[in-house]
Amino acid sequence: MLPRAGFQQWLQELSGQFEIFGPKKNEKAIVSWQRLEGGELPDMAPGVPKGSIKTFFFPQPETLFEFTARPKQDDSFRLREPEKRQKPRLVVGVRPCDARSVLLNSMPYKEDPYFQQNRQNVILVGLACRNGCSTCFCTWTGGSPVGTEGLDILVFELEDGFVLEPVTERGESLLQKASSARDATEAERQAVQEIRDNAPTSLPEAMEPASQLVQKDLMALYNAPFWQQLSDSCINCGTCTFLCPTCYCFDIQDETLRGKGRRIRYWDSCMFPLFTLHASGHNPRGEKVKRVRNRFMHKLKYFPERFGPLSCVGCGRCVRDCPVNIDIRQVMKELLAV
Ligand code: SF4
Ligand code: SF4
Numbered sequence: 587m588l589p590r591a592g593f594q595q596w597l598q599e600l601s602g603q604f605e606i607f608g609p610k611k612n613e614k615a616i617v618s619w620q621r622l623e624g625g626e627l628p629d630m631a632p633g634v635p636k637g638s639i640k641t642f643f644f645p646q647p648e649t650l651f652e653f654t655a656r657p658k659q660d661d662s663f664r665l666r667e668p669e670k671r672q673k674p675r676l677v678v679g680v681r682p683c684d685a686r687s688v689l690l691n692s693m694p695y696k697e698d699p700y701f702q703q704n705r706q707n708v709i710l711v712g713l714a715c716r717n718g719c720s721t722c723f724c725t726w727t728g729g730s731p732v733g734t735e736g737l738d739i740l741v742f743e744l745e746d747g748f749v750l751e752p753v754t755e756r757g758e759s760l761l762q763k764a765s766s767a768r769d770a771t772e773a774e775r776q777a778v779q780e781i782r783d784n785a786p787t788s789l790p791e792a793m794e795p796a797s798q799l800v801q802k803d804l805m806a807l808y809n810a811p812f813w814q815q816l817s818d819s820c821i822n823c824g825t826c827t828f829l830c831p832t833c834y835c836f837d838i839q840d841e842t843l844r845g846k847g848r849r850i851r852y853w854d855s856c857m858f859p860l861f862t863l864h865a866s867g868h869n870p871r872g873e874k875v876k877r878v879r880n881r882f883m884h885k886l887k888y889f890p891e892r893f894g895p896l897s898c899v900g901c902g903r904c905v906r907d908c909p910v911n912i913d914i915r916q917v918m919k920e921l922l923a924v
Pocket of ligand 2: 824885900901
């Protein structure tokens with residue numbers, strides 16, 4: 587148990603060792619991932635920040651290597667790895683759905699050295715949800731508002747401070763450095779248990795489609811008229827995929843300037859028509875309906891078929907920010923009903 591001031595002091599002390607980030611509100615009241623300085627606490631209002639946590643593991647853009655575009659004899663390098671960041675990162679105030687997304691993304695990125703190195707260098711301090719927002723549905727997809735998957739430490743906010751539970755060994759060793767920590771009292775343990783018991787029922791709607799969807803033969807619905815109706819309103823803006831913590835598609839480009847260059851990878855989106863355009867001019871997903879169908883089939887059929895869980899953690903970002911109100915929860919219900 588750490589009182590509020592003790593938690594701030596702990597963060598302040600850790601800032602010598604880590605770059606610290608967390609959700610923070612800007613002047614327009616938009617909460618996003620930002621640097622926290624001087625023991626600053628993260629924004630703890632319910633819900634997830636606007637941007638995705640994948641930015642810490644799969645940065646936009648990421649330099650894969652640097653090169654000399656027109657090599658000369660006396661060049662100091664022709665090809666080299668990008669400079670490493672000096673300090674590891676500590677991200678605080680991470681909601682359990684976001685932490686779980688990191689685990690899901692590490693399945694396809696198991697052999698990706700960039701992603702895995704970022705995983706080694708980023709420590710996640712979670713914040714248990716007391717109440718879900720209107721767009722939260724983590725329990726539908728196999729998660730929990732008090733889940734620990736992907737986290738190093740889980741924090742419960744109480745009236746007088748915070749109860750911190752280590753999840754991994756590195757989380758445990760960081761907690762050893764919290765000088766003003768003490769054992770939680772019986773009343774504080776009980777308060778934590780109440781959060782555990784009540785948080786899942788605070789979500790707007792209880793439903794468990796994860797296992798049902800995985801069992802369903804979604805390929806039989808491949809040509810269902812439902813996809814056309816759904817895609818009619820989509821404007822292919824890509825907002826859903828860019829904000830989604832479990833969307834991980836990328837493209838690669840070389841940038842050169844005055845003889846020096848770098849190869850970068852950056853986020854791409856299956857909602858963009860150019861995403862699947864072949865050099866021949868053929869485009870297997872040239873029509874919008876095919877792109878919309880692919881986004882949902884990837885999350886609800888192809889990914890679980892290959893890796894097990896759905897590729898959605900129920901964070902609700904795509905529901906909250908889609909300009910035409912396309913709602914993945916509705917898609918799940920429709921697919922279950924067909
Ligand atoms: S955010 Fe909505 S409109 Fe934009 S691409 Fe996604 S589904 Fe389509
Ligand atoms: S599909 Fe939507 S709700 Fe699911 S993880 Fe992505 S942004 Fe969150």
